[in-house]
Amino acid sequence: MNELSVEHTPIPGLLVVRLPLHGDARGWFKENWQRAKMTELGLPDFGPVQNNMSFNATRGATRGIHTEPWDKFVSVAAGRVFGAWVDLREGDSFGTTFCVEVGPETAVFVPRGVGNSYQALEDETVYSYLVNDHWRPGVAYPALHLADETAAIAWPIPLDSDEVEISAKDRANPRLADVTPMAPKKTLILGGGGQLGRALAAAFPDAEVAGRAELDLGSPEAVEAWPWGEYAVVLNAAAFTAVDAAETPEGRRTAWAVNATAVARLARVAREHRLTLVHYSSEYVFDGTLTAVNEKGHPEDEELSPLGVYAQTKAAGDLAASTAPRHYVVRTSWVVGDGANFVRTMRSLAERGVSPVVVDDQIGRLTFATTLADATRHLVGSAAPYGTYHVTNAGEPLSWYAVAREVFAACGRSADDVRPVTTEEYAAGKPLAPRPRHSVLALDKIRATGFEPEDQLVALRRYLED
Known part of the structure; x- marks a missing residue:
């Protein structure tokens, strides 16, 4: 069982949270979001208002890179994913990339303006994310092509593999040179x-x-x-x-x-x-x-x-x-x-x-x-x-x-x-x-x-x- 900890990354504000798993022959239990303990360790008290789940039927399902105008706290409820994030905010860190494998023992805090994406590494993976604003239709925000050469994300399953499933919308996302950075609030x-x-x-x-x-x-x-x-x-x-x-x-x-x-x-x-x-x-x-x-x-x-x-x-x-x-x-x-x-x-x-x-x-x-x-x-x-x-x-x-x-x-x-x-x-x-x-x-x-x-x-x- 890992101790609860918060790690910084090369992307300012993007934090990796290591979660203790309490397990026995029946399975495991974890505190996926624990406000008092996590904020004491430096996680922002970001005030989540909505919890979303994304079910990925087969290994190779790949989503993103999307930059929503709110903060997110991502984790998995079942399975494992390869997570990738690209900073699409105005500033010196624009284009900075960070990747980490996320299982039940890991969560990631994603600040507003950082592009979020992942690739399912197992069948029947359930990806969960808390957000601190309500989703609403018609809100435009930056997105980035999954195969962008500048970001150079080393996807575990190559994007041209028959295993990989990508939406038509994500295939049409622009390269980094054509992305308009997200302005700060x-x-x-x-x-x-x-x-x-x-x-x-x-x-x-x-x-x-x-x-x-x-x-x-x-x-x-x-x-x-x-x-x-x-x-x-x-x-x-x-x-x-x-x-x-x-x-x-x-x-x-x-x-x-x-x-x-x-x-x-x-x-x-x-x-x-x-x-x-x-x-x-x-x-x-x-x-x-x-x-x-x-x-x-x-x-x-x-x-x-x-x-x-x-x-x-x-x-x-x-x-x-x-x-x-x-x-x-x-x-x-x-x-x-x-x-x-x-x-x-x-x-x-x-x-x-x-x-x-x-x-x-x-x-x-x-x-x-x-x-x-x-x-x-x-x-x-x-x-x-x-x-x-x-x-x-x-x-x-x-x-x-x-x-x-x-x-x-x-x-x-x-x-x-x-x-x-x-x-x-x-x-x-x-x-x-x-x-x-x-x-x-x-x-x-x-x-x-x-x-x-x-x-x-x-x-x-x-x-x-x-």
């Missing part, structure tokens, strides 16, 4: 018009960007009709960020629709289509009181305690996004990018000779949109564990007042031209939403993945120079 950026959306578009230049005109997340019909099967990753930068307006009747409804209900729709889509959902949240989900006893800032697992309507909708969005099996909830604070923000406002005031009053008792760190986009690319690209991460720039926490002084000094104005004021004094007579006093987010978890945020003052000076 795409990345979709939602909310591309904002500061973060623009930075994400620069960090993911091949991504597709959709605003409300292209995809209205408030419309269940529009969400249902979107071709989600074409995507692997969704970056949700769409948000209602008017903190004070969220306290009004109209703003309250909009904030809940965009920050919570739409996120729940995306999480459902991510579950159904096995997408990675990246959702961006805010330090506003905390009331800002526990940082006083935690000098590193709010940890990811701190209990949610939102103060105002905006904060409550963001907290609800966090909970909704976390229901997607493959999710990154990225909380951040004090975002600065290409658009209206606090730093640009202070620079404008400095250039116009205005001397502002700025609150000095709200403490946090700036987050440059480029840093947030780089962290996103790192999380997705490094396959970091799914979950919630805090991302800001690094450095000693500052107050808004201290940030304003840095901006004024960088613009050639005296830092003393900025005057401090308490939150209560600033809010007097104004319809302002409550704000957390301590917005510092702990960065230990994102650092543990290998991402080191840049110091906020270094990034600030470069931003002002640019």
